[in-house]
Amino acid sequence: MALRSNPTLRQLRLGAELRRMREQAGLGGSQLARSLGINPAHVTQMESGRTGISVERLRTIAALCMCVNEPLIDALAEIITDRDKGGWWEEYRGRLSQHFLEMAEMEGRAHGLSTYTMAFIPGLLQTNAYASAVFARGYPLLPPHEVDLRTAFRMRRQQVVRSGETPYSAYIHEAALRMQFSGPGVQADQLGSLIEDSERSTISIRVVPFTVDALPINHENFTYVEGPVPELDTAQMDSGLDSVLFDAPAHIAQFRSLLERIDSAALSAEESRDFIQSIKSDMESNNA
Structure with a gap:
């Protein structure tokens, strides 16, 4: 062989x-x-x-x-x-880096997903305009066709949570709700999309406001992927220009503990929905 x-x-x-x-x-x-x-x-x-x-x-x-x-x-x-069952992400092999394919593969096989973000809205909940603006502001700047390719790939990834196939918990820091990548209009639309997604039964959106004491987290965002059994859980964290995967039992235990601390500090789902709406309303009134 x-x-x-x-x-x-x-x-x-x-x-x-x-x-x-x-x-x-x-x-x-x-x-x-x-x-x-x-x-x-x-x-x-x-x-x-x-x-x-x-x-x-x-x-x-x-x-x-x-x-x-x-x-x-x-x-x-x-x-x-299941080894012969390729996923939709294989269509992008040779067009995007391995990191993109690995994220889609993990999400596509996940039994549950949780994310924590501080600088931007989670990729699985971004609008097309917001995602395009994020990719367009990378450094060095990407050519337009690369921005379009990555944006299309990100929109395709969202099907796993928007379809209701996989339970998803998104913990979003207030900083990410206020950070603008392409002006208040795009940001307000993005916040409106978050509110709509928060009404879905399989998506939980929880806000960590500025008023919460600093959490013991030394990175801005991470994804926790639940496997078919706890031993096959995986955590992913962006680090500079790379993506780092963790599957050792000690690392998995650490990320589980972090999620528990974030969960205890975050606003409830209903409070988070109201909080996002208030930011959206302020943004719209200030730019009317």
Whole structure:
């Protein structure tokens, strides 16, 4: 079997979980290879997502590693059997960077999503005009066709939450509600769209106002992606020009704790809706 040159995010996660399973059992790669009757290099390739495995081999590895977490094993088996089902984001491969595709893949496979943003409205809730303005103000400046491509991709991503397929909780700092990327008109329309989205049964929008004491967060935004089992949850954070993914148990526990603290500090859904409406009304009256 030819080695994959560009494993998908789920293939990489499967490999990472196989490695974690082996390490938790205290087995080296060579030890596991001997028990499986394969070359040690094959173990490395499985754990890096560069080669696939069967469900039968997954269950053999789980038994050798003394893993008795059946829900996790079943979820990993689902990744294997689902490997040939590509998502809509594959249409953009070669046109957008891997970061964009990974975000869409995570969202498309998520069982639940939560975001926290301080500088801008969450991408999954942005209007077309707002998203276009955000991309147009990057540095260095993007050419118009790139702005249009990224905006179209972002609008396509929103289907996962606007369709009601995936429960979504958005925690938005007041700063993001007031930050303007293309004048008060675009911002007011964006706030109106937030109010409409907040009425959807599967979307929760909660505001963290300026009056809340500073939260212990050393980054402006992050996304928490719920997997089919808690062990397969993932957190994503933007860092400079890159996107960083976290799946280690300690990191996941930290992000869960952060979400709990943000949730306890944020206004209720109804209070948040009223708060957003007040900002929108002030913005419209000041620019009438």
